[in-house]
Amino acid sequence: MVFASLVKKEVMVVLKSPAFIVGVVILVVYFSILGRAIGVATEQATREVVGSYVGVVSEDAGYVTCRLLQLANTTLSGRLIKVPTVEEGLGRFPAVVVVPRGFGDSLLRNSTLYLYGYVRLDSVSLAQSARVQLVNSVARVLEELSRALLAAEKGVNVSDILRTLVPRVEARVGGKVVDFNALTSLLLSVMMFVYMVGLLGVLTLMYSSQSVATEKEEKAFEMLLTLPISRTAIAVAKVVGAAVLSLIMVVAYFAGLSFILVSIGTSESAVEGQRVAAAASLWNLVQFLGGEGVALLALSLGLMLVFSGSLGLLVGALSSDTRVAGAMAGPVGVVLFAGLLASQFTGIPLSPLSSLLGASVYGLPLAILVSYVLGDITIALQATGLATAVTVLTVLAVIGVFDSERILIGVSLRRRRPG
Amino acid sequence: MSSSIAVDVRDLVKVYPGGVRGVDGLSFGVAVGEIYGLVGPNGSGKTTALRIIATLLKPSGGYVRVLGFDPVTEATRVREVIAYLPEEAGAYRDLTGLDFIRFFLRARFSGRRLEEAVEEAVRIADLGSDIRRPVRGYSKGMKRLLALSVVLASRPRLLVLDEPTSGLDVERSLRVRNLVREHARSYGATVLLSSHNMLEVEYLCDRVGIIYRGRLVAEGTPGELRARYSARNLEEVFLRAVGG
Numbered sequence: 071m072v073f074a075s076l077v078k079k080e081v082m083v084v085l086k087s088p089a090f091i092v093g094v095v096i097l098v099v100y101f102s103i104l105g106r107a108i109g110v111a112t113e114q115a116t117r118e119v120v121g122s123y124v125g126v127v128s129e130d131a132g133y134v135t136c137r138l139l140q141l142a143n144t145t146l147s148g149r150l151i152k153v154p155t156v157e158e159g160l161g162r163f164p165a166v167v168v169v170p171r172g173f174g175d176s177l178l179r180n181s182t183l184y185l186y187g188y189v190r191l192d193s194v195s196l197a198q199s200a201r202v203q204l205v206n207s208v209a210r211v212l213e214e215l216s217r218a219l220l221a222a223e224k225g226v227n228v229s230d231i232l233r234t235l236v237p238r239v240e241a242r243v244g245g246k247v248v249d250f251n252a253l254t255s256l257l258l259s260v261m262m263f264v265y266m267v268g269l270l271g272v273l274t275l276m277y278s279s280q281s282v283a284t285e286k287e288e289k290a291f292e293m294l295l296t297l298p299i300s301r302t303a304i305a306v307a308k309v310v311g312a313a314v315l316s317l318i319m320v321v322a323y324f325a326g327l328s329f330i331l332v333s334i335g336t337s338e339s340a341v342e343g344q345r346v347a348a349a350a351s352l353w354n355l356v357q358f359l360g361g362e363g364v365a366l367l368a369l370s371l372g373l374m375l376v377f378s379g380s381l382g383l384l385v386g387a388l389s390s391d392t393r394v395a396g397a398m399a400g401p402v403g404v405v406l407f408a409g410l411l412a413s414q415f416t417g418i419p420l421s422p423l424s425s426l427l428g429a430s431v432y433g434l435p436l437a438i439l440v441s442y443v444l445g446d447i448t449i450a451l452q453a454t455g456l457a458t459a460v461t462v463l464t465v466l467a468v469i470g471v472f473d474s475e476r477i478l479i480g481v482s483l484r485r486r487r488p489g
Numbered sequence: 490m491s492s493s494i495a496v497d498v499r500d501l502v503k504v505y506p507g508g509v510r511g512v513d514g515l516s517f518g519v520a521v522g523e524i525y526g527l528v529g530p531n532g533s534g535k536t537t538a539l540r541i542i543a544t545l546l547k548p549s550g551g552y553v554r555v556l557g558f559d560p561v562t563e564a565t566r567v568r569e570v571i572a573y574l575p576e577e578a579g580a581y582r583d584l585t586g587l588d589f590i591r592f593f594l595r596a597r598f599s600g601r602r603l604e605e606a607v608e609e610a611v612r613i614a615d616l617g618s619d620i621r622r623p624v625r626g627y628s629k630g631m632k633r634l635l636a637l638s639v640v641l642a643s644r645p646r647l648l649v650l651d652e653p654t655s656g657l658d659v660e661r662s663l664r665v666r667n668l669v670r671e672h673a674r675s676y677g678a679t680v681l682l683s684s685h686n687m688l689e690v691e692y693l694c695d696r697v698g699i700i701y702r703g704r705l706v707a708e709g710t711p712g713e714l715r716a717r718y719s720a721r722n723l724e725e726v727f728l729r730a731v732g733g
Contacts, residue, residue, distance in 0.1 A: 071599055072596055075595045079584070079588075082583070083583050083584055084583075091696065169537055289577050289578050290580055290582065292545060292578070293575060293578055293639070294574065295572040296544060296568055297597070298569040299568075440620075478540075478546065479505070479506070
């Protein structure tokens with residue numbers, strides 16, 4: 071009863087504040103602009119990758135295939151480089167295509183053509199996933215040229231030739247082969263999840279720091295602390311309250327972002343396509359990770375909320391007023407979220423050392439992703455253990471501060487004047 | 490400790506981080522049912538002493554018991570029997586006065602007893618229809634009455650009031666003094682208050698302790714102190730007690 075009242079009070083005192091409503095509006099606008107900027111940056115990265123060289127392993131020494139590759143190389147401005155093996159090609163170029171034995175015969179028989187693509191992934195990032203476009207662009211050129219070649223052979227119009235070339239792309243990740251389409255969907259899903267969780271975390275941090283600092287400023291804190299309620303209950307109620315408020319804010323953010331996407335969509339079908347892709351992407355994530363992986367991601371969300379709320383309480387508890395708390399919590403939140411943002415472009419190294427990301431708690435979802443991509447569950451478990459340890463230590467620090475007089479007198483470098 | 494002593498403070502010392510001494514060997518006692526006033530200038534240690542008694546600060550040395558409980562090791566027991574009104578106590582500005590009252594009283598009461606306490610607090614606050622408005626529109630006096638109403642309606646055995654009329658106009662100051670006095674008499678509550686307003690203390694308190702630089706320099710009923718220092722009022726008592 072008392073605890074529910076504590077939580078309700080935590081939510082209501084902020085929810086009724088005009089500053090909260092303004093904050094919602096600012097966040098929707100800010101992240102809409104940010105989302106667009108990220109989209110532009112990703113497009114640029116894709117264009118750069120498409121301009122790269124591609125290794126070619128030809129298993130078919132027949133005349134037709136050799137001629138087709140010559141024409142393709144001319145069409146692609148000499149960006150196709152012959153290499154003896156896939157491994158050697160991936161050592162020199164971001165992508166390698168393999169033209170299989172019998173490719174020319176299939177072409178002349180007008181049966182379905184297959185092309186095998188291999189993409190080297192050095193880290194987990196959206197820009198790296200754009201490397202699949204290299205293989206796709208080679209496949210499209212070969213498809214068009216094979217239609218033209220067959221039309222010339224049969225003396226018919228090119229439009230009369232129905233030709234299908236199926237590129238099968240795999241990613242080489244740390245010596246492992248991963249289906250690229252699944253990996254791309256997975257990357258998008260995880261990045262979405264990471265952004266959402268990161269945003270939740272930063273907002274929770276801000277709200278919990280303000281909940282203490284505002285209460286001090288409103289001169290109600292001392293009365294609250296002398297009530298016969300455990301200080302731990304007060305702290306936990308603040309964390310829960312801050313998490314509820316940040317969930318409301320995140321829902322508002324994604325609603326705003328969806329509205330922007332709908333507004334800038336070129337056609338209804340394109341928007342529908344985005345929705346379908348997002349749903350498929352999330353389903354792929356669930357399928358790829360399985361129950362255990364999804365549970366780990368859910369745990370990472372819980373840890374993030376508790377960690378952020380506790381960190382915010384520490385900031386608020388050690389601050390004298392909202393201005394100081396804002397000045398402290400703002401940079402902390404920006405640093406944590408900017409780290410996530412930067413990781414999209416710099417990439418997360420695909421190595422067991424990625425488990426160290428768990429120490430930041432915010433990086434835990436990324437470590438779980440790396441773990442599942444590499445197929446090494448110990449990375450996820452180590453990262454989760456680290457994140458749990460950091461969160462528990464933060465909670466213990468909060469309980470310690472709430473039980474001490476530091477909660478009241480804060481931290482000051484100046485000499486205190488006694489009352 | 491005698492069961493007739495509500496607050497027992499002996500040789501209390503509080504050293505803040507940075508080395509500043511908030512109180513420095515303070516000793517005084519408050520009898521059950523008594524209204525006791527700690528008076529002294531700003532920075533003399535009144536608020537520090539009250540905050541220690543209210544379990545907000547931890548003493549650096551000395552002995553403190555509140556209705557028989559140790560404020561450090563039995564903080565929750567102390568919080569159950571006291572209600573503390575901090576200096577310039579405010580309220581959550583985006584809640585209504587009624588929401589504020591209900592929240593604080595819910596920590597002590599439930600069910601029918603809670604509703605009775607809320608009604609009592611609303612009656613004490615006497616804010617009319619403003620009780621349903623957000624606190625951000627309240628004047629300082631209204632906020633003070635709101636906070637005091639919660640403290641009184643909590644029906645504690647010990648009221649700890651830090652500068653209860655600080656910043657209030659004459660009319661509201663008189664109302665607050667009368668409320669405190671009536672409450673103490675009606676329910677037999679003990680009151681420990683601090684003030685730098687000597688006239689207020691003279692009017693309200695059964696006994697007075699004059700605190701200066703963290704120590705008690707004089708103690709007694711207002712009449713005893715006036716006689717002891719051959720003074721016309723407590724202001725003169727204070728000046729003579731500190732050698733001014």
